[in-house]
Amino acid sequence: MNRIEINEKVLSKNDIVAARIREKAAQTRTAVINLTSSPGSGKTSLLEALLPRLQTKYRLAVIEGDLRTENDADRLRQRGINAIQIQTGDACHLEAAQVEALLGTTEPAGCAIELETLDLLIIENIGNLVCPASYDLGEDAFFVMLSVTEGDDKPAKYPTIFFNADYFILNKIDLAPYVDFSIEKCIANALAVNARLKTATISARTGAGLDEIAQVIEDIIVAKKAN
Numbered sequence: 001m002n003r004i005e006i007n008e009k010v011l012s013k014n015d016i017v018a019a020r021i022r023e024k025a026a027q028t029r030t031a032v033i034n035l036t037s038s039p040g041s042g043k044t045s046l047l048e049a050l051l052p053r054l055q056t057k058y059r060l061a062v063i064e065g066d067l068r069t070e071n072d073a074d075r076l077r078q079r080g081i082n083a084i085q086i087q088t089g090d091a092c093h094l095e096a097a098q099v100e101a102l103l104g105t106t107e108p109a110g111c112a113i114e115l116e117t118l119d120l121l122i123i124e125n126i127g128n129l130v131c132p133a134s135y136d137l138g139e140d141a142f143f144v145m146l147s148v149t150e151g152d153d154k155p156a157k158y159p160t161i162f163f164n165a166d167y168f169i170l171n172k173i174d175l176a177p178y179v180d181f182s183i184e185k186c187i188a189n190a191l192a193v194n195a196r197l198k199t200a201t202i203s204a205r206t207g208a209g210l211d212e213i214a215q216v217i218e219d220i221i222v223a224k225k226a227n
């Protein structure tokens, strides 16, 4: 019997849609960031603190993912940020098709976000350190966040998301003196999983470290424009 060897990776349906988003964002030179963490690490707080100042320079929008409520999109809208909420019902992660449906790549007439008009699209994924790790959303950069109340062993326990991430943001460092958490150990655990990971320690509450994150995002936007 003749055997045919197939060496190419078989793309999942999600990968195919993510590739379409990436292609579209390449055409419009829009930087796309996927931000995820466990529930309540401070993703929306970071966006609330950071985006009003980035918005003075760049055209941006946010897609918010949660199982239920418009709370996070409302919080950002109150700060003048263009935000659209996806409610997944029971699903623990966003899929590329849900993002594409808002971008109008399948139905231009009904699109909610025009990539052509944006320098930056941030997707705040559902709070979960497991499922979002495996779903490409067509992003240029994948940010994973953790906060100091969650335990410094989490990168070792949930390695896939840290392995797939580009940036690791450790939030709520203002609370570090009050909890049993070693920042050094946590970062070492993250780097042991992924030595390429860039790391930053911040407090969305006090503003510590936010200049660095703003610069990282700006660099991603500028690199996208130059491509």
Ligand SMILES: Nc1nc2c(ncn2[C@@H]2O[C@H](COP(=O)(O)OP(=O)(O)OP(=O)(O)O)[C@@H](O)[C@H]2O)c(=O)[nH]1
Binding pocket: 037, 038, 039, 040, 041, 042, 043, 044, 045, 046, 072, 126, 127, 171, 172, 173, 174, 175, 202, 203, 204, 205, 206
């Ligand atoms: N002390 C302190 N509290 C923070 C900080 N960042 C966020 N919080 C608080 O943490 C809680 C959760 O913050 P959110 O911004 O809603 O977290 P999230 O990751 O967006 O949550 P989900 O979208 O529900 O997963 C809120 O009560 C925030 O005020 C921080 O840097 N320091």
Ligand SMILES: [Mg+2]
Binding pocket: 043, 044, 045, 072, 124
């Ligand atoms: Mg949130």
